[in-house]
Amino acid sequence: MTTNQAIGAQVGNSADKYYAAMYRNPASDNLAAREAGELRSGDSTRETGFNWDKDSQGDANLKAGVADSLVLSTSTVSRTTTFQPVVSTRGAQAKLQQFKDQLTSKLLQSYEEVFRNTFHWNLPLASMAKWSIDNIFNRLTILGVEQGKLQQVRQEVTVAMRSENRGNMRQVVETEAYQEVGIA
């Protein structure tokens, strides 16, 4: 009996050593603790989802913690048990959409300002604006802004600037009239 117990203990120890050696993973967080003897092979849940449980005799037995299943699609492979995409991805998508909307709105604003500058009387500034507008246009196209929307922005800016130009020219003529009369 004593011998049997000794043999059993030896077998148990060798099984521990065997499994510990077999599943030693350098990337595992438990590695250092296991080597120091603080943790044994059956004390932790592995990355695979398996559990090492000891039975009544002290032998380590492998048990499936959560059954993994591979969900195959044409392009992706995902493990249903490793993460929960339903909740987390929804939040991320909303944030992504919000970011996209903000970026689009800012780029449209920049597009409007730069398009305004393309009519500037200063030639270098107008040339610079023409160069910049191509870059903004490309980014807006990547973001999926429709050409109709850009056309509308261009139309609105042109109409507003024409009106502004006429008003300014009238103001200049009025100033000239005051000067001709002699009122400074």
Added chain:
Amino acid sequence: MGRKSKAQNKVVNELKNQLLVQAERLGIRNEYSPAWFVEQKVLAFGKVLSELYAERSNLEYEMNMLGSDKKDLLIKLERLHSYIRKAESLRERYTSQFDQLIDKGYKITENTQKLDCLHRTEVKALA
């Protein structure tokens, strides 16, 4: 013309040139014809005159009040009258200039139409 008014003229001309360049880029340069400028001048003188008339009525009202400085007001009124006369004469000048331009434009249009008509007749005769 004083140095100050020369500097003002320079600034106004520079502004005008910049606006014309901008108008060229906006595709509305053709709108700023000589007739447009003269018409705007006539309108501007009308505005100047209405302001001068309002100022004159204010000064006349002040003249009729007791305790006002009559001498100072008379000097102001005289100066204002000179401005009014100048503005009126300038408005008349620009109005006549505008009429001439309109007549010229009308004649040009009329002649162009006549030329077109002659051309069409010639084409028909040749055919």
